[in-house]
Amino acid sequence: MVDVDPESFEVMVSEALDGIPVELGELMSNVAVTVDHDGGRPGLLGxxxxxxxxxxxxxxxxxxxxxxxxxxxxxxAMCSSEAQVVEQVRRTVVHEVGHHFGIGDKRLRELGW
Incomplete structure (x- = not known):
């Protein structure tokens, strides 16, 4: 487990959102992205x-x-380095944004997300 402080984690999430292609970001509508620092079901990343x-x-x-x-x-909890946290945050953000665009879990897995 890596302990990333809440502020640094939120920056990682912001940077992951900034990494989404502009064309897709402009299509996102009426969606808020938040960070839950303590909760969530075990194994649920986003x-x-x-x-x-x-x-x-x-x-x-x-x-x-x-x-x-x-x-x-x-x-x-699933990462052993801060670099892994950055990558997992990116993957999780892209995965959840994919759901916003109507892409299901099966297809997201096929796409590597």
């Missing part, structure tokens, strides 16, 4: 909650923002 872009209709207007949560403790 969680997307909301209505994927591919399933939104005119009835979606006025909905609360979708939420992507990245779990610091779970990611740190």
């Amino acid at each position: 969680l997307y909650q909301g209505v994927p872009l591919t399933r939104r209709s005119r009835l979606y207007a006025g909905a609360l923002p979708d939420r992507i949560t990245i779990y610091r403790r779970a990611i740190c």
Whole structure:
């Protein structure tokens, strides 16, 4: 386990989001990304909650923002170096953003995410 302080971890998440291609970032709509520093189910690194872009209709207007949560403790628990934490944060952020775009777990695994 690596103990990355909360502030440094949040910077890692921000940098992972900044690494998403601009074209995709501009398509992201009504989604908030947060970090949970202590919670989460064992083995759950991130969680997307909301209505994927591919399933939104005119009835979606006025909905609360979708939420992507990245779990610091779970990611740190599976890594043995800070470099591994950075890479796992990147992979987790991309994976959850993929869900926002309507890509399922099976397809994300096929794509290596």
